[in-house]
Amino acid sequence: MLNLLSLENFKSIKDEDFELANLTLFSGFNGMGKSSALQSLLLLRQSFDKHILPSIGLSLSGEFVNLGNGKDLLYAYAENERIKIETCWDDTQLILNFDYDENSDMQPLNSSSIVDKDAFKESLFVANFQYLSAERISPKSVYDVSEYAVNQRRTLGAKGEYTAHFLSQHGDENIVISDMLHVNSATKTLIDNLNAWMSEITPGTKVITRLIPEINQASLHYQFASASELTNKFRPENTGFGLTYVLPVVTSLLSAKPGDLLLIENPESHLHPSGQSVIAQMMAIASQNGVQILVETHSDHILNGVRGAVKNNKISQDNVIVYFLSRDINSEEHEVDVEKIEIDSDGRIDRWPNGFFDEWDKSLNTLLEGK
Structure with a gap:
């Protein structure tokens, strides 16, 4: 240390x-x-x-x-x-x-x-090592990908610009620190615990990421749980800045x-x-x-x-x-x-x-x- x-x-x-x-x-x-x-x-x-x-x-x-x-x-x-x-x-x-x-x-x-x-x-x-600057990614539907940053350095980028790519690649991995597991998460995976923690920030949040190799981009969308079902997918541009701005922070803490x-x-x-x-x-x-x-x-x-x-x-x-x-x-x-x-x-x-x-x-x- x-x-x-x-x-x-x-x-x-x-x-x-x-x-x-x-x-x-x-x-x-x-x-x-x-x-x-x-x-x-x-x-x-x-x-x-x-x-x-x-x-x-x-x-x-x-x-x-x-x-x-x-x-x-x-x-x-x-x-x-x-x-x-x-x-x-x-x-x-x-x-x-x-x-x-x-x-x-x-x-x-x-x-x-x-x-x-x-x-x-x-x-x-x-x-x-991970650094997240005050100027983080703004809401948009697709983000850049980086094999070197995400899979070699396991970083989200200084602006969190590779967060969608990181989650699409590592979302199914188990969280290392057991105390970071959320009580409402059904599994130990990064993506399930991410959704549980994000739901404390905005209730019912579900983060959906997908690698799109044909255009070398990664997509990001949100769904929200209601009493009986999930909403349709929302573009980040339609959910305000807060969720997308904090997403790299939550991801970095859970994957640490x-x-x-x-x-x-x-x-x-x-x-x-x-x-x-x-x-x-x-x-x-x-x-x-x-x-x-x-x-x-x-x-x-x-x-x-x-x-x-x-x-x-x-x-x-x-x-x-x-x-x-x-x-x-x-x-x-x-x-x-x-x-x-x-x-x-x-x-x-x-x-x-x-x-x-x-x-x-x-x-x-x-x-x-x-x-």
Whole structure:
């Protein structure tokens, strides 16, 4: 498991250490660096995939993220023109220092870096890695297919664009983590459990996927259960964004295995609050069973769903870390302040910094104020 991420002179982060747990949530105001923590790991992965790590440097443009050039990466008030990304696992460590090249999308690796080649056998760099960006697939009837992504790397694509293909190929496989089996699923297969979990988000949902080899596409449709029968098939375009947007998230959690690493941005997008709570519960169960999940979220329902999972013993409090990123507007530097938020065994938060999922209370106080 990835235990530590340390960043120096990385975008708006001057110098911060992030202890990482099985389930780590990054929250905070827009533009405060939530994405930066995940982006640093994505840069390492795409640079390794391009074969420029661990010997040449850091690629700022690629499959997972495009950050521009060196001037877009270096902390604006850096005292030295060097960027550091340090990652630590149980037995391995990478301390990567990169020289600054202002106008290049590749930052050269500095010779002072400490590289343990065994680190590149960890989940961040191998097949049991999945990243789902905030910009996921939009509803449509057919999607691209990829033999390499789906069957060699077992990935859904950064936008979840291969989810329909993945389900058509692997939907009949049994789920590895028994605690992820839904009580209403008749079998242990991925597709049956997917439908059961999706039905908690929208009642009676049935996902139908099919590989269409003659056009090299995969189709996606939905049906919904009524009292006595299933509806006709609906195109995703006629069911709204929520179901299709969350489908890769649910699929990634159900198909995950112990030792996998999942990076997920905004799992709550386009979801009803009750659906967001379901996703939080699923993430907690998967994390408790050895899947490491790093999440960027704006949702108090995700946070409270995780808190409820701790209280209900779905996940140990020791396996959850929450970070709140903010900035002192009176500071002369655009520097991120990072606060680690603790959750106790009853799901209670140890403190509530200003801006930390407190908008509901502020709005309620406004409504209760006298005229």
